[in-house]
Amino acid sequence: MRLIDLTVPVADGMAGYPGDPPVSVRQIHDLPVEGWRLSEIRLGSHAGTHVNAPWHMAEDGARLEELALTHFVGRALVRQPVTRMPGGQKGVTRDASPDSGCGTIPAGVGLIYADAPLDGDELPLVLAARPPFVAQAVELPMDEAVERELCRAGIVSFENLANTSKLPRDQIFLFIGLPLALCGDGAPVRAVAMLDFA
Secondary structure: OEEEEOOOOOOOOOOOOOOOOOOEEEEEEOHHHHOOOEEEEEOOOOOOOEEEOHHHOOOOOOOHHHOOHHHOEEEEEEOOOOEEOOOOOEEOOOOOOOOOOOOOOOOOOEEEEOOOOOOOOOHHHHHHHOOOEEEEEOOOOOOHHHHHHHHHOOOEEEEEEOOHHHOOOOOOEEEEEEEOOOOOOEEEEEEEEEEOOO
16 A cells, blocks of 8 residues: 655645635643643644535535545546647547546546646536545645535535645545544645555
8 A cells, every 4th residue: 555645734834825814833832841742723724735615615515514524535536637629629638548537537536636727617527527526736726616616516625735746647546635523614634645555
């Protein structure tokens, strides 16, 4: 079994979405004084690598605590979005076999956008396929309108995945993005990809 850590480390002063609370990590107890170390952590529910519950942008969407853990763990692949061909027709740039990440979206498989963002051209395909989750690399900020449509469709989304260049293409793997046990709109996660699992 091989694990790829997809999590952006939480660090004091780390960058966040404009208007979100700043991330603060500071040590308040120290080993020589108190006999242990303890840190205070302050951050928004969408800091770093995080999951968006549908309630984040949908009035009647499911809250984080209402979602089964199965929404955060499952088979996944790196999705290669359809591309626009000359003349405006849609096409794919390589083989469109089920595990290639191109063409038809396999049923029950989460989608990770590591090479190109999920955009308005690709969104109808994703909404029709209703994958268990959608995730996007930290280098590809999720478009707000796309994120809102995912929430309205009840599709859980993960943002700010690190190390996505290490993920295999043309291969299904196990994705795990378990959130902190918070209530509400979302939470930071420890995201990993598990390769070569039985």
